[in-house]
Structures are given as C-alpha cells and as structure tokens.
Amino acid sequence: MSYEAVVLVSFGGPERPEDVLPFLANVTRGRGVPPERLAEVAEHYQHFGGVSPINQQNRDLLAALGADFAANGLDLPIYWGNRNWHPMLADTVGRMRDDGVRSALAFVTSAYGGYSSCRQYQEDIAAARAAVGADAPVIDKIRQFWDHPGFVEPHADAVRHAAATLDPARRSTTRLVFTAHSIPTSMAATAGPTGGRYEAQLRETARLVAAAAAPDLPYDLVWQSRSGPPQVPWLEPDVNDHLTALAADGVTSVVVSPIGFVSDHLEVVWDLDNEAADTAKRLGLDFVRAGTPGTDPRFVSMIRELVTERLNPADTRPQPGLGSLPVWDTCPADCCPPPRRRP
Numbered sequence: 202m203s204y205e206a207v208v209l210v211s212f213g214g215p216e217r218p219e220d221v222l223p224f225l226a227n228v229t230r231g232r233g234v235p236p237e238r239l240a241e242v243a244e245h246y247q248h249f250g251g252v253s254p255i256n257q258q259n260r261d262l263l264a265a266l267g268a269d270f271a272a273n274g275l276d277l278p279i280y281w282g283n284r285n286w287h288p289m290l291a292d293t294v295g296r297m298r299d300d301g302v303r304s305a306l307a308f309v310t311s312a313y314g315g316y317s318s319c320r321q322y323q324e325d326i327a328a329a330r331a332a333v334g335a336d337a338p339v340i341d342k343i344r345q346f347w348d349h350p351g352f353v354e355p356h357a358d359a360v361r362h363a364a365a366t367l368d369p370a371r372r373s374t375t376r377l378v379f380t381a382h383s384i385p386t387s388m389a390a391t392a393g394p395t396g397g398r399y400e401a402q403l404r405e406t407a408r409l410v411a412a413a414a415a416p417d418l419p420y421d422l423v424w425q426s427r428s429g430p431p432q433v434p435w436l437e438p439d440v441n442d443h444l445t446a447l448a449a450d451g452v453t454s455v456v457v458s459p460i461g462f463v464s465d466h467l468e469v470v471w472d473l474d475n476e477a478a479d480t481a482k483r484l485g486l487d488f489v490r491a492g493t494p495g496t497d498p499r500f501v502s503m504i505r506e507l508v509t510e511r512l513n514p515a516d517t518r519p520q521p522g523l524g525s526l527p528v529w530d531t532c533p534a535d536c537c538p539p540p541r542r543r544p
C-alpha cells in the first residue's frame with residue numbers, strides 16, 4: 202500500500218473561554234456525563250483562561266514531525282484534525298480531498314487499545330470520511346505504540362529526572378505511581394480482541410518504564426480523571442485515594458508518571474499538578490510529576506518509523522517493541538465495542 206499523506210488525529214481542546222462549553226458538549230454528547238461533572242470540568246478549563254494546552258502541543262508536534270520527515274527524506278505532507286474541537290477532522294479530510302490526497306496514514310495521539318483510545322478514533326475517521334463523501338481519501342490508522350522504545354524511553358527519562366529531584370535520604374520510602382485515564386470497567390473488560398487489553402498494555406508500559414528508570418522503586422498503576430455518573434463503575438483506585446493509602450503505609454515521597462498520555466494536556470496539568478499535588482501536600486508527601494513525551498526527538502522519530510513501517514510492511518516486521526504483548530495492528534470488527542449511548 203502506498204500513502205500520500207499523514208494525518209495527526211487528536212482529542213482537541215478549547216482555546217478561548219467561549220469555546221469551553223461547546224467543546225464539552227462535543228466530548229460528552231450521548232455519553233451520560235452528569236451536568237455537575239461538566240460544570241466542574243468547565244471550571245478546570247476556565248482556570249487556564251479557557252485554553253487547553255493540547256492544541257498548541259499538537260502544533261509543536263507537527264512542526265517537529267515536519268522537520269524530522271524533511272531531515273530523513275520522507276516527503277509526505279502532514280495534516281491535523283481533532284475529534285472534539287477545531288481543526289475538526291471532517292474539515293481536515295475535506296482539505297486533504299481538495300489537495301488531491303487519495304490515501305493517508307493516521308497517527309492517533311493515544312498509545313493504547315480500547316474504545317476511547319483507539320476504536321473511537323477509528324469511528325471519528327470513518328465519520329469524517331463519510332461527511333466528505335465518496336472521494337474522501339482512504340485513511341488507515343497506525344498501530345498502537347504502548348511498548349515502542351520511542352514512547353517508553355522518554356517516559357523513563359522523565360521518571361529518572363523527576364526522581365532525582367527528591368530527597369535521596371528518603372529513597373527507601375519513595376514510590377513510583379503510574380497513572381492513566383480511568384475508563385468504565387465495562388469498557389476495560391471489552392478492550393482488545395480478548396478483553397482487558399487497555400489495562401494489560403498499561404501494566405506492560407509501567408513495568409518497562411519502571412525497569413528502565415528506577416528498578417529499585419516499588420510502583421503501582423492507578424487511575425485519574427474519572428467521569429460519568431457515580432453509579433457506573435470505573436477503574437480504581439483513583440490516584441488521590443491511592444496517595445492517601447500510600448501515606449498511611451509510611452511512604453514519604455512519590456513520583457507520579459502519567460504513562461497514559463503523550464503530552465502535558467489539561468488532564469495532566471489540572472488533575473495531577475493541581476489536584477493530586479494538593480492531595481500529596483495535605484498528606485505531607487513529597488510529590489513530583491514526571492513529564493510526558495511531548496516533542497521528545499525519540500517520540501517524533503517513533504512516529505516516522507511507524508509511518509515507514511506501514512510504507513514498507515514487508516521490510517520491517519516484526520515491529521520494534523520492548524514488551525511481550527502481541528502487536529495489535531488491525532482491529533477485528535467486534536473488538537472494543539462502543540459503550541451504550543445515553544440520551
């Protein structure tokens with residue numbers, strides 16, 4: 202298969218105070234998120250002047266990727282479209298069609314499997330192509346990259362650097378805390394061809410990052426940013442409850458590493474740097490938050506490698522990955538079904 206372009210597909214975020222509510226309406230349409238939760242999240246965005254950092258982070262990633270493609274002689278135009286806010290994916294796919302693009306690879310800013318992280322982006326691509334019509338380009342999603350060295354190594358370096366800022370005299374009571382976005386337990390159960398894959402991939406990434414960054418520190422994988430109605434079970438424990446349990450257990454210091462994400466977007470800078478940091482302070486825990494890949498050159502090169510892997514599939518498989526879970530390249534039809542939509 203030959204491809205004529207790459208499209209970065211991401212979540213999107215508001216960039217002005219008046220964008221916050223329409224953005225949240227796009228995110229939560231039909232998803233049964235209670236109005237109280239929405240009001241609370243709107244406030245998190247307004248705390249930053251209504252500007253989510255995620256769009257600028259994607260602009261920075263596009264610039265770095267363009268430079269990396271050029272330096273490596275990869276001559277493919279790069280587009281960008283979001284699920285929930287401008288530039289909206291359907292507009293981008295229309296522009297690709299207008300530019301004469303007939304086939305493209307999509308790089309999605311999530312490393313993992315599951316409905317929200319993978320299948321929903323495929324639905325977004327299908328919906329955008331349907332909106333553009335019969336002459337929309339074919340768009341194939343690039344595989345998940347949870348155990349790719351270009352994702353694991355930047356996270357590991359960030360953990361190493363963060364841990365080095367803590368008091369070495371407290372090393373024996375220091376804990377590594379990996380976080381990812383919580384999802385409904387029903388969604389977790391049906392993630393991947395045999396279920397449970399979102400969690401399994403995260404456990405593998407946590408193991409790889411911990412082994413590379415701080416093999417002497419015990420670690421846990423916990424969850425952040427739960428949404429939805431309170432009666433629906435989501436993955437637990439929440440990071441804040443976990444910090445409380447650690448403090449009660451004699452832990453003095455924590456390194457929090459958001460391995461669930463590729464950049465320091467709002468759920469990182471609010472839910473961790475504000476909420477979890479406050480929890481730690483209240484508990485008297487030393488707290489440091491490790492960074493995310495962002496525009497780390499290894500992460501940027503990884504994207505190029507994943508693109509070239511698809512341009513020359515015969516040459517490069519088996520694909521590089523540090524873990525032992527199977528590479529999951531194309532999704533069977535019944536994998537990661539959408540949650541039941543709510544009115």
Ligand SMILES: CC1=C(CCC(=O)O)c2cc3nc(cc4[nH]c(cc5[nH]c(cc1n2)c(C)c5CCC(=O)O)c(CCC(=O)O)c4C)C(CCC(=O)O)=C3C
Nearest residue numbers: 212214228232242253254255311317318382428466467468
């Ligand atoms: C697995 C996962 C990822 C990681 C994979 C990926 O990166 O895609 C992720 C990322 C993100 N989630 C984000 C923001 C939000 N997520 C929400 C709501 C939800 N997230 C869910 C899951 C995930 N979310 C789910 C199951 C819901 C319930 C409603 C629904 O089923 O859709 C809501 C609604 C309000 C609320 O929080 O209740 C908001 C505002 C932002 C943007 C941050 C910024 O602006 O910088 C990003 C990157």
Ligand SMILES: [Fe+2]
Nearest residue numbers: 317382426468
């Ligand atoms: Fe989310």
